[in-house]
Amino acid sequence: MTAPALRHDWTRDEVAALFALPFNELLHRAHSIHREHHDPNAVQVSTLLSIKTGGCPEDCAYCPQAARYATGVQAEKLMSVDAVVARAQAAKAAGASRFCMGAAWRSPKDRDVAKVAEIVSAVKGLGLETCATLGMLSGEQAATLKQAGLDYYNHNLDTAPEFYGEIIHTREYQDRLDTLEHVREVGLKTCCGGIVGMGETRGQRAGLLQTLANLPEHPQSVPINQLVQVEGTPLHGTEALDPFEFVRTIAVARILMPASMVRLSAGRQQMDDAVQALCFFAGANSIFYGEKLLTTGNPDVEADRALFRRLDLHALEVVEESDTVHADILETDTAGCGQGCGCAA
Numbered sequence: 372m373t374a375p376a377l378r379h380d381w382t383r384d385e386v387a388a389l390f391a392l393p394f395n396e397l398l399h400r401a402h403s404i405h406r407e408h409h410d411p412n413a414v415q416v417s418t419l420l421s422i423k424t425g426g427c428p429e430d431c432a433y434c435p436q437a438a439r440y441a442t443g444v445q446a447e448k449l450m451s452v453d454a455v456v457a458r459a460q461a462a463k464a465a466g467a468s469r470f471c472m473g474a475a476w477r478s479p480k481d482r483d484v485a486k487v488a489e490i491v492s493a494v495k496g497l498g499l500e501t502c503a504t505l506g507m508l509s510g511e512q513a514a515t516l517k518q519a520g521l522d523y524y525n526h527n528l529d530t531a532p533e534f535y536g537e538i539i540h541t542r543e544y545q546d547r548l549d550t551l552e553h554v555r556e557v558g559l560k561t562c563c564g565g566i567v568g569m570g571e572t573r574g575q576r577a578g579l580l581q582t583l584a585n586l587p588e589h590p591q592s593v594p595i596n597q598l599v600q601v602e603g604t605p606l607h608g609t610e611a612l613d614p615f616e617f618v619r620t621i622a623v624a625r626i627l628m629p630a631s632m633v634r635l636s637a638g639r640q641q642m643d644d645a646v647q648a649l650c651f652f653a654g655a656n657s658i659f660y661g662e663k664l665l666t667t668g669n670p671d672v673e674a675d676r677a678l679f680r681r682l683d684l685h686a687l688e689v690v691e692e693s694d695t696v697h698a699d700i701l702e703t704d705t706a707g708c709g710q711g712c713g714c715a716a
């Protein structure tokens with residue numbers, strides 16, 4: 372059966388109507404679409420390392436790396452090439468196939484990009500797919516990273532355009548769209564999603580997914596983060612999102628962007644196994660693997676392995692081509708991951 376063409380013209384009403392479906396109906400639709408495009412029992416495994424932690428000048432209201440919030444995160448310098456390569460080797464040995472590197476910058480200076488390019492090239496040389504999240508990028512910077520061997524660039528939209536101003540004041544929504552355009556123009560694949568549970572309405576969750584789906588190209592990876600509430604950040608104390616609403620968000624993302632990898636990212640530690648299982652059924656097929664996501668906890672490696680065994684899930688096999696990354700979850704005990712976030716950078 373031929374899969375239907377990807378759409379880029381979703382209306383807000385259509386997306387809202389999907390959210391409003393009876394839960395079982397929504398999951399049935401999402402899972403049916405998932406099976407048309409993906410192996411329903413395979414999950415991509417990525418590792419995330421913070422190569423430059425903290426001290427960020429931005430004011431993202433959820434983020435412990437913002438220098439202006441007293442969260443206990445210490446600002447660090449960019450890691451050396453050797454130090455990153457050692458972590459990447461460990462991650463590869465532990466079964467990760469894609470190595471994501473995050474740096475808490477508003478936008479890197481050209482000299483930072485030159486250093487990151489060196490790091491990317493070395494990590495790529497290990498046979499890993501590479502992804503970076505470094506903040507806003509110019510077209511030239513994107514080209515430099517592409518030439519160094521970068522496969523993906525992560526830059527999240529965070530939330531719906533109309534809620535964005537409640538969360539971030541130090542850059543505009545359009546800045547994010549511009550960076551995504553620069554990244555697409557040089558042929559980098561995009562990893563782009565957002566965060567839910569920040570006090571937005573369901574309509575605003577629909578707005579985030581509508582905006583993602585109506586980009587000129589669907590992001591190849593779509594991380595859906597659940598707010599991790601960190602003391603000291605303005606969003607600490609926000610009312611928690613109903614877990615079933617999170618599952619609905621995953622399901623709608625799957626329906627809107629059928630061919631993309633939908634990733635469970637930050638906030639997974641707060642989900643019990645049953646909710647994660649529902650997310651996998653609803654169309655999530657990618658996770659971060661390791662002890663930590665930028666600066667928040669993540670279920671440990673053993674727990675992930677155990678959950679995969681209980682659900683008969685397997686990690687995607689390594690293939691040369693883009694999204695279908697791989698890696699078996701191996702029986703080593705290297706956590707691989709450094710710090711991570713649902714970083715909007």
Ligand code: SF4
Pocket residue numbers: 427428429430431434435436437474475476477506712713714715716
């Ligand atoms: S989410 Fe990224 S850009 Fe925003 S404050 Fe944190 S590190 Fe900086």
